[in-house]
Amino acid sequence: MKRPSLTTSPSSASGNASTHAQQKAVETARRAETAIVHLLKEQRPVNFKTVAETAGISTA
Numbered sequence: 001m002k003r004p005s006l007t008t009s010p011s012s013a014s015g016n017a018s019t020h021a022q023q024k025a026v027e028t029a030r031r032a033e034t035a036i037v038h039l040l041k042e043q044r045p046v047n048f049k050t051v052a053e054t055a056g057i058s059t060a
Helices: 010-041 048-055
Strands: none
16 A cells, blocks of 8 residues: 655645745845835935845845
8 A cells, every 4th residue: 555645746845945935035025125115215325235134134
């Protein structure tokens, strides 16, 4: 008798990882855009560092 697999197949696992990465990228972009709006409203400089700090995004 064949036991059911407890793990996902490699093709579905890579598909899930890709979808997760895409969702994470969309969320990061949204956070960056929100940070830019916030910085502009406060008349603070808008640059790579300030956007990353305000959005809580890693620059690595």
